Amino acid sequence: MSLLENLEQIKERIAKSQLRSGIKNTVEIVAITKTHPAEILSQAYEAGLRSVGENRVQEAENKFNEA
Numbered sequence: 167m168s169l170l171e172n173l174e175q176i177k178e179r180i181a182k183s184q185l186r187s188g189i190k191n192t193v194e195i196v197a198i199t200k201t202h203p204a205e206i207l208s209q210a211y212e213a214g215l216r217s218v219g220e221n222r223v224q225e226a227e228n229k230f231n232e233a
Contacts, residue, residue, distance in 0.1 A: 169206070170213045200225075204232035 180193050196217040197210040220226035
């Protein structure tokens, strides 16, 4: 399954959970790139994700420079 397909599935699950609970708070999805190559950053950005989490600052800097 592609990143975009996974993201759509996650958004659907969030929407269903919000309907069930009656909670309509805004949900921000954060892409975690730990152990994934820099290309994933580009894919995540193209899929509409704007928040990214990384375990180490040095790894994030390297990935952001490559992507």
